Amino acid sequence: MSEAKKPEATPAAPASDAWTKWVALSTTLLAVAAAFSTLKGGSFSTQTQLATVSASNKWSYFQSKSLKQTARETEREIITTIAAGATNPEAKAVALASIAKAEKEIKRYDEEKAAIKLDAETLDLRASYCQARGGNFSMAIMFLQIAIMLSAIAALMKKKIFWLIGLVAGLIGIGFLSYAWVLYPEFTPPVAKVASAK
Numbered sequence: 001m002s003e004a005k006k007p008e009a010t011p012a013a014p015a016s017d018a019w020t021k022w023v024a025l026s027t028t029l030l031a032v033a034a035a036f037s038t039l040k041g042g043s044f045s046t047q048t049q050l051a052t053v054s055a056s057n058k059w060s061y062f063q064s065k066s067l068k069q070t071a072r073e074t075e076r077e078i079i080t081t082i083a084a085g086a087t088n089p090e091a092k093a094v095a096l097a098s099i100a101k102a103e104k105e106i107k108r109y110d111e112e113k114a115a116i117k118l119d120a121e122t123l124d125l126r127a128s129y130c131q132a133r134g135g136n137f138s139m140a141i142m143f144l145q146i147a148i149m150l151s152a153i154a155a156l157m158k159k160k161i162f163w164l165i166g167l168v169a170g171l172i173g174i175g176f177l178s179y180a181w182v183l184y185p186e187f188t189p190p191v192a193k194v195a196s197a198k
Helices: 019-085 090-155 160-183
Strands: none
Touching: 019 090, 019 160, 090 160
16 A cells, blocks of 8 residues: 655745745835825925915015005105195195095005015915925935835845845934924914004
């Protein structure tokens, strides 16, 4: 009788390749962190664009108010000249009333311009803030992608050193992510300056 063949045992993976399981796990975690960084960085990029456009609109509005104010100031100067040469008391009274009205409107334009300027400067600062914070997310993405690439090379070439270098790059990327997401100071808009009473 022929002896029954024993099933051949599958050779165990060499112990030296056991670290590749950790490569797969760490690469997955790095990819999740990179995806989150991309999402948050994109959000700040959008906020930068919106704040920039809004600030540009506010500055245009400020400029239009300045032009209107300049026109009223010119009108006031012309009427002042006319009033100085007026001999008729009624004409002089009309001119002085027109000057008072122009000065009132000039003062109103000053107040409106101050509010518009504050809004525009706040939006400019907001755009700069979002750009800087988004830049930290971009740095996180760059280092995390380098880490993922080095981990893939380590798995393909079976060179542990690439994985270790990738982990260092990944830690730097996670550091940028932590700073940009959790540790970055919140945006504080400027406060309107109150004119001191003299």
